Amino acid sequence: MKILRLWEHYLPRFLHGTLITLELTAAALALAVALGFLTALARMSRQGLLRGVASTYIEIIRATPVLVLIILAYYGLPQAGIVLPGFVAASGVLGIFYATIYGEIFRGGIEGVGRGQTEAAQALGLTPSTTMRRVILPQTVTTILPPATNAAADLVKDTSLVVTIAVADLMYHAYGAASTTFLPMDMFALAGILYFLICYLLSHVLRRWEFAYAQRH
Amino acid sequence: MTSAVQVVQLYSGSLARGAVVTVEVTAAATAVALGIGVIGAAARLAPLRPLVALATAYVETVRGTPQILQLFVIYFGLTQFHIILHPMQAAFIWLALYGGAYAVEIFRAGIAGVAGGQREAARALGLSAGSTFRRVVLPQAVAVVLPALTSFLVLQLKASSLIYTIGVPDIMYRMRLGVNTIAQPLVLYGMAAVAYILLNWPLTRLGAMLERRVALYR
Amino acid sequence: MPNATETGREPAIAVRGLCKRFAKQSVLEDVTLDIQPGEVVAVIGPSGAGKSTLLRCVNYLQPFESGRIDVLGHRLTGTREAEYRRPPHATLVEIRTHIGMVFQTFNLFPHLTVLQNITLAPTEVLHRPRAEAEATAMELLGRVGLRDKASAYPRRLSGGQQQRVAICRALAMQPQVMLFDEPTSMLDPELVGDVLAVIRELAEEGMTMLLATHEMSFARDVADTVVFMAERRIVERGPAREVLTSPREPRTRSFLRRVLLQEGDDAPDAPPAADSEAVRS
Numbered sequence: 001m002k003i004l005r006l007w008e009h010y011l012p013r014f015l016h017g018t019l020i021t022l023e024l025t026a027a028a029l030a031l032a033v034a035l036g037f038l039t040a041l042a043r044m045s046r047q048g049l050l051r052g053v054a055s056t057y058i059e060i061i062r063a064t065p066v067l068v069l070i071i072l073a074y075y076g077l078p079q080a081g082i083v084l085p086g087f088v089a090a091s092g093v094l095g096i097f098y099a100t101i102y103g104e105i106f107r108g109g110i111e112g113v114g115r116g117q118t119e120a121a122q123a124l125g126l127t128p129s130t131t132m133r134r135v136i137l138p139q140t141v142t143t144i145l146p147p148a149t150n151a152a153a154d155l156v157k158d159t160s161l162v163v164t165i166a167v168a169d170l171m172y173h174a175y176g177a178a179s180t181t182f183l184p185m186d187m188f189a190l191a192g193i194l195y196f197l198i199c200y201l202l203s204h205v206l207r208r209w210e211f212a213y214a215q216r217h
Numbered sequence: 218m219t220s221a222v223q224v225v226q227l228y229s230g231s232l233a234r235g236a237v238v239t240v241e242v243t244a245a246a247t248a249v250a251l252g253i254g255v256i257g258a259a260a261r262l263a264p265l266r267p268l269v270a271l272a273t274a275y276v277e278t279v280r281g282t283p284q285i286l287q288l289f290v291i292y293f294g295l296t297q298f299h300i301i302l303h304p305m306q307a308a309f310i311w312l313a314l315y316g317g318a319y320a321v322e323i324f325r326a327g328i329a330g331v332a333g334g335q336r337e338a339a340r341a342l343g344l345s346a347g348s349t350f351r352r353v354v355l356p357q358a359v360a361v362v363l364p365a366l367t368s369f370l371v372l373q374l375k376a377s378s379l380i381y382t383i384g385v386p387d388i389m390y391r392m393r394l395g396v397n398t399i400a401q402p403l404v405l406y407g408m409a410a411v412a413y414i415l416l417n418w419p420l421t422r423l424g425a426m427l428e429r430r431v432a433l434y435r
Numbered sequence: 436m437p438n439a440t441e442t443g444r445e446p447a448i449a450v451r452g453l454c455k456r457f458a459k460q461s462v463l464e465d466v467t468l469d470i471q472p473g474e475v476v477a478v479i480g481p482s483g484a485g486k487s488t489l490l491r492c493v494n495y496l497q498p499f500e501s502g503r504i505d506v507l508g509h510r511l512t513g514t515r516e517a518e519y520r521r522p523p524h525a526t527l528v529e530i531r532t533h534i535g536m537v538f539q540t541f542n543l544f545p546h547l548t549v550l551q552n553i554t555l556a557p558t559e560v561l562h563r564p565r566a567e568a569e570a571t572a573m574e575l576l577g578r579v580g581l582r583d584k585a586s587a588y589p590r591r592l593s594g595g596q597q598q599r600v601a602i603c604r605a606l607a608m609q610p611q612v613m614l615f616d617e618p619t620s621m622l623d624p625e626l627v628g629d630v631l632a633v634i635r636e637l638a639e640e641g642m643t644m645l646l647a648t649h650e651m652s653f654a655r656d657v658a659d660t661v662v663f664m665a666e667r668r669i670v671e672r673g674p675a676r677e678v679l680t681s682p683r684e685p686r687t688r689s690f691l692r693r694v695l696l697q698e699g700d701d702a703p704d705a706p707p708a709a710d711s712e713a714v715r716s
Contacts, residue, residue, distance in 0.1 A: 079404075153281075160283035
């Protein structure tokens with residue numbers, strides 16, 4: 001049981017890394033949701049220019065690998081005088097990248113609510129923002145949650161890319177332990193189990209919440 | 218200090234060589250991934266329990282763990298068992314296995330997406346099993362699968378950017394070499410980003426076009 | 436064209452030369468119509484005639500290209516008119532709070548209970564205290580016989596019940612005018628009666644109403660004025676009984692004959708000889 005003893009030795013380090021992974025995820029997710037909502041609104045705007053800008057933004061970001069964007073933000077931007085700490089660069093890039101995904105999820109959800117709902121709200125004199133807040137958004141919860149959960153799980157996994165800019169997340173500690181112990185497979189397996197658990201718990205918790213919400217309505 | 222234009226001139230040849238490697242690895246691995254996808258989808262829909270379990274475990278493992286971890290497992294992890302792979306081999310194996318898991322889901326959705334009622338309706342009209350598959354099921358499955366496949370290609374191409382971390386001389390690898398030589402990271406990594414956008418552009422156009430055509434009867 | 440009810444007052448709604456297009460397709464052409472306070476105007480005509488669009492222009496759910504609509508002291512102008520300016524938001528809110536609208540597809544908010552559906556706009560738009568809004572809502576629900584459904588979600592109600600709730604939702608804003616867009620055409624025949632009874636009661640109370648409908652006998656009983664629309668224009672308008680029983684225009688006549696045959700109701704008077712053959716066969 002050499003493996004278990006080794007795991008025991010490295011587990012605190014790994015758990016600390018897991019905490020950083022979760023922090024990265026939370027920061028990026030907050031940015032992605034906020035920016036994604038704005039992107040969705042811009043994509044559905046009556047203003048042609050705004051629509052164009054939003055869809056160009058989505059297309060360009062989506063055509064670029066996240067890793068390239070992270071490297072560009074961390075190593076490239078200092079050349080332009082913008083020096084960002086690794087955590088900020090990574091969560092910023094991941095947030096901007098996932099905003100395009102959340103933007104499309106939100107847009108799908110909002111457009112899925114029938115035109116009649118907006119008309120009925122307008123006919124009652126509700127302002128556009130009240131209509132969005134009280135009538136449209138509550139109806140999108142059940143359609144948005146499943147794809148939003150999947151995207152969040154993808155985000156958790158993509159935070160591992162910060163190993164390339166030396167942010168001390170779970171992947172970083174796994175890589176470190178792999179090279180010092182000469183037992184890379186054992187170390188990567190432990191990290192893999194932790195990632196799997198995070199993703200599983202995330203989707204499990206959200207699915208329960210979604211189910212409870214659907215039951216109430 | 219070299220100007221940005223000079224940097225671009227100096228390194229576009231290197232970028233192009235990197236792009237060739239990126240495209241080669243992606244194309245070869247994706248071809249294998251599609252094969253895995255067809256076999257895996259058949260296994261997942263097969264009436265054999267162990268086969269279903271095996272295919273499901275494969276898909277879930279790949280989708281539940283980070284890409285870079287998978288790549289490191291194959292390149293560094295296997296050395297623990299004295300399996301020493303060339304970076305190019307490791308990159309190819311990883312991208313094929315990684316893509317294969319997603320391809321399984323694409324093909325499965327394509328086949329399952331054709332409603333049972335369609336098959337019944339065709340049989341009720343007296344169509345043979347063969348022509349039911351050829352004239353009714355297949356065209357509808359292709360309609361589901363084709364647009365998904367173009368975005369799958371985009372995903373594969375983007376995922377391939379990870380392989381520079383184990384030393385495959387792709388786009389990112391060459392640009393990093395450049396950064397080590399001249400201190401122009403913004404321009405060089407910017408060039409890498411533009412290269413990926415240009416490589417992906419025709420694929421996303423094609424996908425959008427297919428999406429529109431398919432929308433006609435979906 | 437004289438109005439059925441000459442009150443001498445300002446019309447509640449005055450539509451002048453209204454033209455509306457969707458993309459390249461014209462949907463309303465040169466529609467002119469007055470609705471006096473307290474008047475009930477029924478718009479009839481084949482589907483695609485523009486009835487629904489006319490209603491939607493009145494509360495500006497849809498902008499229009501030319502013409503104007505004077506509604507409750509506000510002027511809405513066509514986007515192609517020289518004096519056009521986008522109506523300020525406050526004006527739209529004011530118009531819409533004073534005009535209630537009932538839709539063909541009910542459009543109740545599925546995530547809110549019946550009570551919440553009715554109290555949403557009074558609390559959000561008119562800033563009524565919740566308790567007051569709820570008391571009004573319960574009173575309205577009582578009037579349409581749905582008091583016990585206050586805490587139900589719309590999905591659990593029949594179409595007829597949903598439409599009655601939708602009427603309550605509109606009435607809770609204490610509107611001066613009600614627009615009904617084919618309120619019974621999505622209902623099973625046996626549920627139509629309850630909804631029509633509510634609308635009839637409103638008419639008797641003197642509510643100003645503009646309603647697009649397929650129910651000819653209802654229009655005859657309830658409306659003061661009937662407007663027949665076909666192919667994007669008003670073909671004929673006049674006192675309800677006159678238009679429905681002895682229409683002047685041949686197009687009105689042939690439309691009514693088709694519809695009344697389906698309804699099993701009396702056909703219009705004095706059809707030409709050749710037409711009476713058609714009625715009998």
